[in-house]
Amino acid sequence: MAQAAGFLAELPGTVLRVARVGGTVFGYAVVFGPAALAARLRRRQWAHAGECLSSLLTSLGPSYIKIGQLLSTRRDLLPEQVCTELGRLADATPPPRRNRLEGVLRRAYQGRAWPFTEFDVTPVATGSIATIHRAVTSDGRQVAVKVRRPGIGRVMRRDFRLTGMAMSALQWLPKLRSMPFKIMHAQVGGAILHQLDFMAEREALGDLRTNLSEFAWVHIPAPLPELCSDDVLVMEYVEGLARRSPESLPQDARKTAARRVMSTVYEMLFVDGLVHCDLHPGNLYVSSDGSLVILDAGFVIKLSEPVRASFADFFINMAIGNGPLCAEIIIESAASIVEGCDLDGFRASLTELVAESTGARSSEFNLAKFAGRLFDLQRRFGLYPVPEFAFPLLSLLVVEGIVQGLDPELDFQAEAMPVLRRRNMPRASVNS
Missing domain, CATH: 1.10.287 (Helix Hairpins)
Incomplete structure (x- = not known):
């Protein structure tokens, strides 16, 4: 009864949201559709098409902005001008009105002393879920204050x-x-x-710092738990952050950064099982010396041990070209298998796909296309993976575009081997 009452209470708002989403998409299609089609036919004016798409996603709201941020990393799949425009989505959303922002802060620190001697209400960054402000605590520490958008x-x-x-x-x-x-x-x-749960994000920041503490070239800002609340997350302020295009970095730094990005992600995937799924350019900064800064732990997922082990087993066997064992891992970990599934046909098809991909370098291996073909095989043969497999794939998909821009010759699979050798892999040989 309580659930039904809650649904009915939210029904008018949901209907209005449907109308807004549908109306916005229709309006953009009418106004910008012909121009986008013309650009597609002429193979140009992609920057304008990207600007229109970015504006549409911003109008639709935070859930859609996240999709655009993911797409912005895929310069291998989309025209560069479109990716450039989508890359601006991290800062595209206007900040909330000052009085609404102050209302959130007032409620967050109600009943206790105001903890800042300085607080800049003009955000240094504006995201789809929160704004980031620079402040100084009463004991003199420079901090970044993440304030959740009201509503x-x-x-x-x-x-x-x-x-x-x-x-x-x-x-x-x-x-x-x-x-x-x-x-x-x-x-x-x-x-x-x-990602709305700031207390969970605070814990994730601390866990990531602990898990990656041996990587001296990765910096993750430390949270200040005593100053955090449900709507406000306070962490150390990182000076000198700047978004740099790969071309602006020295060649050695680019290659170093590419390897470090992959080492960091593989450590999360194969060792810790705590995975950052949102390492787009607004959350991953590369310094001129190849060091990394990772921000925003809102989209951090803890993989279950079976999923972590199965994904690592699949990855290492793909790297060494063991297609038959890859197929067995997919079959054993499937969430469901349709009756009468041609398992032998699936094994043969997946073995062929793995053989085509083994040893491919960054410029040759496309994870999005590989994953698409893998999912197509699973759909055709009726083997459906556990949904949790989406998170490690998403993490790799987000950083793949970044790494390809830094070092197209990087061997994705070879870079994983040192990390995989450090974990217990009873089902695979790692002598290659």
Whole structure:
């Protein structure tokens, strides 16, 4: 009864959200569709098309901005001008009105002394979920204060319900009835909503700092727990952050940074199981000496041990070209397998796919295309993976575009071997 009452209470807002999303998309299609089509036909004016897409995603809200930030890293899949425009999404959202911002801060520190001697209400960065402000604490520490946008939780939860309805509709299609759409939506969509939980982000920052403490070239700002609340996250301020294009870095620094990015991500995936899934250029900064700064731990996922082990097993066997064992790992870890599935056909097809990909360098190996072909094989043969597999793939997809820009010759698979050798891999030989 309580759930039904809550649904009915939110129904008017959800209907309005549907109308706004639909109306916004339709309006942009009418106004900018012809120009975008002309640009596509003439293979130019991509910057204008990217600007229109960026503006559309900004209008739709935070859930859609996250999609644009992911796409901005994929210069191998999209025209460079489009990626450049999408890359501006990290700072595209205007800040909330000052009185609303002050209201959030007032409630956060209600009943205790104001902890800052200086606080700049003009944000140094504006994101889809929060704004970042520079401040000085009463004991003189320079800090960054992340303030959640007022009302953003309500908007994102409505978007979550909309995508849930879309997933339910897809479940009615005959060829898609076996796919675990509801579970996928609950896990992936739930992870996006998890970014609203600043207390969880505070814990994730601390855990990442601990897990990566041996990497002297990775810096993650330390949180100040005593100053944090449900709507405000306070952490140390990192000076000198600047977004640098790969071309602006010395060649040695580019190659060094590429290896360090992959080492960091592989450490998360294969050793710690605590994975940052949102390392787009607004959250991952590369210094001129190749050192890294990682920000914003809102989209950090703790993988279950079975998923972490299965993903690592699959990756290492893909790297050494053991297609048959890759197939067995997929089969054993599947969430569901349709009745009458041609398992031998799947094994043969996946073995062929792995053989094509083994040993490929960054410029030759495209994770998005590999993952697309893998998912297509699973769909065709009726083997559906556990939805949690989406998170390690998402993490790699986000950084792949960045790494390709830094060092196209980097061997993705070879860079994983030192990390994989440090974990117990009973199902694979790592002598290669």
